[in-house]
Amino acid sequence: MATINPNYDKLAAGYLFPEVARRVGVFAEKHPGAKILRLGIGDTTEPLTPAVVAGLHAGVDRLASRESYTGYGDYEGDPPMREALARIYAQRGVELGLDEIFVSDGAKPDSGNIQSIFAADNVVAVQDPAYPVYVDTNVIAGRAGRFDPVTQQYDRIVYMPCTAQNGFFPELPTQHVDIVYLCSPNNPTGAVATKEQLSGFVRYAREHRAVVIFDAAYSAFIRDDALPRSIYEVEGAKQCAIEINSFSKIAGFTGVRLGWAVVPQALEIEDGGAGKLNQLWRRRQSTFFNGASNVVQAGGMAALSEQGLAECQGLIDYYMRNAAIIRTALEELGLDVYGGDNAPYVWMKAPNGMKSWDFFDKLLTEAHVVGTPGAGFGPSGEGYFRLSSFGHRESIEQAVVSIRENLRL
Amino acid sequence: MATINPNYDKLAAGYLFPEVARRVGVFAEKHPGAKILRLGIGDTTEPLTPAVVAGLHAGVDRLASRESYTGYGDYEGDPPMREALARIYAQRGVELGLDEIFVSDGAKPDSGNIQSIFAADNVVAVQDPAYPVYVDTNVIAGRAGRFDPVTQQYDRIVYMPCTAQNGFFPELPTQHVDIVYLCSPNNPTGAVATKEQLSGFVRYAREHRAVVIFDAAYSAFIRDDALPRSIYEVEGAKQCAIEINSFSKIAGFTGVRLGWAVVPQALEIEDGGAGKLNQLWRRRQSTFFNGASNVVQAGGMAALSEQGLAECQGLIDYYMRNAAIIRTALEELGLDVYGGDNAPYVWMKAPNGMKSWDFFDKLLTEAHVVGTPGAGFGPSGEGYFRLSSFGHRESIEQAVVSIRENLRL
Numbered sequence: 001m002a003t004i005n006p007n008y009d010k011l012a013a014g015y016l017f018p019e020v021a022r023r024v025g026v027f028a029e030k031h032p033g034a035k036i037l038r039l040g041i042g043d044t045t046e047p048l049t050p051a052v053v054a055g056l057h058a059g060v061d062r063l064a065s066r067e068s069y070t071g072y073g074d075y076e077g078d079p080p081m082r083e084a085l086a087r088i089y090a091q092r093g094v095e096l097g098l099d100e101i102f103v104s105d106g107a108k109p110d111s112g113n114i115q116s117i118f119a120a121d122n123v124v125a126v127q128d129p130a131y132p133v134y135v136d137t138n139v140i141a142g143r144a145g146r147f148d149p150v151t152q153q154y155d156r157i158v159y160m161p162c163t164a165q166n167g168f169f170p171e172l173p174t175q176h177v178d179i180v181y182l183c184s185p186n187n188p189t190g191a192v193a194t195k196e197q198l199s200g201f202v203r204y205a206r207e208h209r210a211v212v213i214f215d216a217a218y219s220a221f222i223r224d225d226a227l228p229r230s231i232y233e234v235e236g237a238k239q240c241a242i243e244i245n246s247f248s249k250i251a252g253f254t255g256v257r258l259g260w261a262v263v264p265q266a267l268e269i270e271d272g273g274a275g276k277l278n279q280l281w282r283r284r285q286s287t288f289f290n291g292a293s294n295v296v297q298a299g300g301m302a303a304l305s306e307q308g309l310a311e312c313q314g315l316i317d318y319y320m321r322n323a324a325i326i327r328t329a330l331e332e333l334g335l336d337v338y339g340g341d342n343a344p345y346v347w348m349k350a351p352n353g354m355k356s357w358d359f360f361d362k363l364l365t366e367a368h369v370v371g372t373p374g375a376g377f378g379p380s381g382e383g384y385f386r387l388s389s390f391g392h393r394e395s396i397e398q399a400v401v402s403i404r405e406n407l408r409l
Numbered sequence: 410m411a412t413i414n415p416n417y418d419k420l421a422a423g424y425l426f427p428e429v430a431r432r433v434g435v436f437a438e439k440h441p442g443a444k445i446l447r448l449g450i451g452d453t454t455e456p457l458t459p460a461v462v463a464g465l466h467a468g469v470d471r472l473a474s475r476e477s478y479t480g481y482g483d484y485e486g487d488p489p490m491r492e493a494l495a496r497i498y499a500q501r502g503v504e505l506g507l508d509e510i511f512v513s514d515g516a517k518p519d520s521g522n523i524q525s526i527f528a529a530d531n532v533v534a535v536q537d538p539a540y541p542v543y544v545d546t547n548v549i550a551g552r553a554g555r556f557d558p559v560t561q562q563y564d565r566i567v568y569m570p571c572t573a574q575n576g577f578f579p580e581l582p583t584q585h586v587d588i589v590y591l592c593s594p595n596n597p598t599g600a601v602a603t604k605e606q607l608s609g610f611v612r613y614a615r616e617h618r619a620v621v622i623f624d625a626a627y628s629a630f631i632r633d634d635a636l637p638r639s640i641y642e643v644e645g646a647k648q649c650a651i652e653i654n655s656f657s658k659i660a661g662f663t664g665v666r667l668g669w670a671v672v673p674q675a676l677e678i679e680d681g682g683a684g685k686l687n688q689l690w691r692r693r694q695s696t697f698f699n700g701a702s703n704v705v706q707a708g709g710m711a712a713l714s715e716q717g718l719a720e721c722q723g724l725i726d727y728y729m730r731n732a733a734i735i736r737t738a739l740e741e742l743g744l745d746v747y748g749g750d751n752a753p754y755v756w757m758k759a760p761n762g763m764k765s766w767d768f769f770d771k772l773l774t775e776a777h778v779v780g781t782p783g784a785g786f787g788p789s790g791e792g793y794f795r796l797s798s799f800g801h802r803e804s805i806e807q808a809v810v811s812i813r814e815n816l817r818l
Contacts, residue, residue: 001618001679002587003528008689018695043480053473056704060465063457063665066801071452071663105514105666105702112697116549119412136696140525178411209410254480255703256472257514270410280417286427287545288521293514293702294664295465392475 007140010154012147016132016376017041020360027364037399039326039387040370042187042344044252046318046392048299049311052251055302059295070294075286077103077260078297084304085260094232096262100278102285103292103300106259107217107246112137113288114213114242114261115179117280122178125158127170129188129377129384131215134181152379161380162189168338168347169197172204179211180204182231185218188377188386189347190339192227198234205240209270211277212241217259220250220316222342238264242277249319249344249390251303251312258292258300319344322396323389329400330387333409346387347374351409359385367402416549419563421556425541425785426450429769436773446808448735448796449779451596451753453661455727455801457708458720461660464711468704479703484695486512486669487706493713494669503641505671509687511694512701512709515668516626516655521546522697523622523651523670524588526689531587534567536579538597538783538790540624543590561788570789571598577747577756578606581613588620589613591640594627597786597795598756599748601636607643614649618679620686621650626668629659629725631751647673651686658728658753658799660712660721667701667709728753731805732798738809739796742818755796756783760818768794776811 020040028036048056062068076082082101089096104110112133115124124138135157138144145156153159158177160170168191173180182201184193205212214231222229231237246259263278272280292300302308323340330337330348340346350359356373363369363385374384389396429449437445457465471477485491491510498505513519521542524533533547544566547553554565562568567586569579577600582589591610593602614621623640631638640646655668672687681689701709711717732749739746739757749755759768765782772778772794783793798805 002531002620003680004678004685004689005526005528008526008692011692041481045478045480047475047478048469048472050473053469056469056472057466060457060462060469060708063465063661064459064462066456069454069456069661071454071661071799072450073664106699108699109697117414117417119414122411133696140693140696211411252472252478252480255482255700257699257702269413271412276413280413283417283420284549287542287549288518290515290517290666291664293666293705295704295708296702299469299704390480 005140007142010144010147011136011139016372019376020370020372023360024364024370034368036368036370037395037402038370039391039396039399040372042249042388042390044249044254044390046252046315048252049308049315051302051305051308051311052299055308056295056299059298062298063295073291073294073297075289075291076282077101077292078294081297081301084301088304089230089232092229092233094230097265100262100264102261102263102281103297104259104261104285104289105257105292106248107215107244108133110244110259110261111213111215113284114244114281115141115143117277117284118179118211123156123158123176125160125173125177125180126378127162127182127186128159128379129162129374129381130181131183131187132377135378159378159380162186162191163380164336164338164349167191169193172200176208177210179213181213181215183215185221185343186339187218188345188372188374188381190343190345192222192342195228195234198228198231198237202231202234202236202240206236209268210240211267211269212237214241214243216243217246218249218343219245220312221320221344223320224342227342232262238266239268242267247300247303250316251300252315253300256296256299258296318393319389322391322393325396325400326387326389329404333404340389344389346389348385348387350383350385353383356382356385363403363407366408367399367406369399369403414549416551419553419556420545420548425781428785429779429781432769433773433779443777445777445779446804446811447779448800448805448808449781451658451797451799453658453663453799455661455724457661458717458724460711460714460717460720461708464717465704465708468707471707472704482700482703482706484698484700485691486510486701487703490706490710493710497713498639498641501638501642503639506674509671509673511670511672511690512706513668513670513698514666514701515657516624516653517542519653519668519670520622520624522693523653523690524550524552526686526693527588527620532565532567532585534569534582534586534589535787536571536591536595537568537788538571538786538793539590540592540596541786544787568787568789571595571600572789573745573747573758576600578602581609585617586619588622590622590624592624594630594752595748596627597754597781597783597790599752599754601631601751604637604643607637607640607646611640611643611645611649615645618677619649620676620678621646623650623652625652626655627658627752628654629721630729630753632729633751636751641671647675648677651676656709656712659725660709661724662709665705665708667705727802728798731800731802734805734809735796735798738813742813749798753798755798757794757796759792759794762792765791765794772812772816775817776808776815778808778812
């Protein structure tokens with residue numbers, strides 16, 4: 001008789017965003033007149049830029065004629081797309097070979113699937129709070145152990161607290177771990193790691209022969225040029241790190257779906273040497289995946305053109321202005337506010353020692369504003385709250401006015 | 410120290426099609442003047458139809474304006490897309506709820522990922538020969554055991570031989586198995602299961618509380634109306650079967666990427682009851698996947714419109730005419746030929762007791778025609794050969810002429 005993967009039943013709760021949607025649904029049903037202002041999910045709201053739209057149309061037209069139609073593409077992505085990505089890295093001094101870049105349908109699938117090339121007994125460390133996909137996919141793979149409802153932790157996952165005390169960047173693990181997930185600019189805290197901070201983890205990884213999974217999905221939001229946009233800007237990172245990135249927030253591709261992973265040939269692993277993880281990820285992708293959509297890649301290529309990059313910078317500037325509006329308003333209310341300067345997320349301490357979900361309900365009920373409870377990202381997120389700058393300017397402004405006028409602090 | 414998933418090293422050889430590409434590359438380099446005629450990979454060659462092109466363009470345009478732009482969609486696919494798919498099933502008498510249909514980026518990811526919701530010790534049975542993804546993904550998940558280079562089999566996989574003697578549809582397993590992969594119309598043999606044949610497996614699955622993974626990616630090629638296009642046309646299948654399908658061959662979406670899986674609520678599993686596998690697949694998709702591209706889904710919706718369906722039928726008729734040309738030519742040469750009447754693949758016995766890869770090299774060297782060695786699909790495929798009808802008419806005709814004139818039988 002067939003039986004289920006028992007690890008699914010170890011998942012502590014439904015995925016965070018469905019629970020947010022459920023509570024919003026209940027509220028909307030009870031208050032049919034209320035205008036709900038959504039600063040919850042990090043979902044883009046502004047249209048694709050003209051160059052990207054033209055690129056997508058051209059991609060469609062290529063498939064409309066017999067001469068230019070193409071079927072299956074390379075599992076790793078179209079070579080011109082990988083060349084364009086390599087050029088972007090080269091501008092920051094990072095040289096990558098085309099066989100080190102793997103185009104995909106987004107950072108979420110890559111950050112979920114990457115763990116599958118590692119052994120089931122590897123010990124995983126995550127920033128706490130963190131994007132839930134890192135922990136959940138490792139739970140499903142059997143690396144997490146049991147969930148303790150008191151500590152809100154899985155007993156085999158190493159949680160690295162990110163708090164106001166350490167500027168939301170974790171200390172190095174004091175014990176041995178095998179795989180470390182880092183996200184910078186961080187979702188949810190909006191903190192951005194410095195080169196020195198990343199260097200510490202690269203040194204740790206090389207000493208412990210661990211692998212860093214570096215999620216750089218928000219790197220385009222970095223404005224301070226001294227901050228690294230890629231972990232490979234740090235000496236030695238190619239020997240120990242995989243990097244994941246996405247077009248979702250750069251080009252408004254949350255629904256269009258395009259991302260990429262970098263698995264350097266120099267990346268070493270104890271039981272396979274350099275090149276082994278590159279080979280395994282290639283095998284994983286060629287077995288489970290059939291390449292990113294050719295139409296979508298045509299749009300991605302356009303986003304990486306000179307015109308496309310300039311236009312996408314306009315999108316990023318728009319969302320960063322939103323972030324500044326949110327930050328300023330919350331600070332004026334005397335709240336403790338973090339992030340939002342080199343990242344699209346504003347992270348705040350819930351007032352008066354409130355718990356995250358309680359503040360979620362309060363903000364929704366009083367100001368009709370939806371945010372994301374910090375506790376949904378891990379136990380150290382308890383008492384914190386995330387506001388997303390992805391939204392139309394007028395919604396952001398309405399939300400800020402409503403918070404100022406209606407939130408009882 | 411990080412270590413690799415050791416199951417990757419149990420994979421017997423590179424994925425079939427990369428090896429085909431390698432040998433063709435070597436030949437092309439040695440014979441730069443030769444015109445190579447490719448009937449190997451089942452890759453579509455004809456342009457998208459006008460309705461689909463219009464649908465894709467409209468999908469792009471929706472993202473170009475602030476009023477109609479959308480970001481993240483439903484993990485399970487846009488509701489109108491699932492409604493359209495449900496209507497197609499209803500035409501064959503199969504009633505499905507929208508919560509039973511999961512839109513994806515293709516049948517390959519779905520048929521690769523579906524095993525991950527089952528326990529690692531489940532025993533898997535596959536048709537032999539079969540699409541390599543079924544076995545390879547189970548090897549990577551640790552269900553296959555060790556590969557025996559003599560039998561060309563993994564010791565924990567149950568191989569169900571499909572040969573000329575049984576009309577290329579397997580007998581029921583004599584031992585107990587937990588998960589059965591069936592593909593009809595079959596890749597690679599082109600055989601199509603009757604209702605009676607599928608009923609046997611449904612009865613077996615219900616008796617053994619096993620689950621059938623039914624790959625119907627080629628169902629649109631069925632011309633004989635008495636043959637089932639969905640396993641759910643068979644009584645009791647909803648209690649024991651998952652079905653996978655794709656837009657790749659229907660609409661020419663091999664590079665565009667769109668597919669779907671059906672996981673019925675009635676599907677039962679011993680340790681979770683009815684609905685459990687539906688819930689697990691939903692959790693799997695919402696954790697590892699962010700929905701199929703919205704642009705691509707707009708094209709898929711157009712393919713399912715009345716006009717789109719009529720146009721896509723034209724594509725299918727075109728490829729089926731190709732199949733008839735290949736079949737007829739090979740039969741005239743006195744070869745043993747199968748499939749190609751309700752499926753886009755023609756399956757033939759290599760002449761004079763030749764092995765599959767030897768015939769591959771012979772056909773390439775003598776006729777400059779690329780096919781796919783049957784042995785690449787499993788041990789019972791040894792001595793057989795697959796020719797794909799996906800190609801421009803003139804290539805198919807040139808290939809047939811070249812085989813007739815140059816192949817030394």
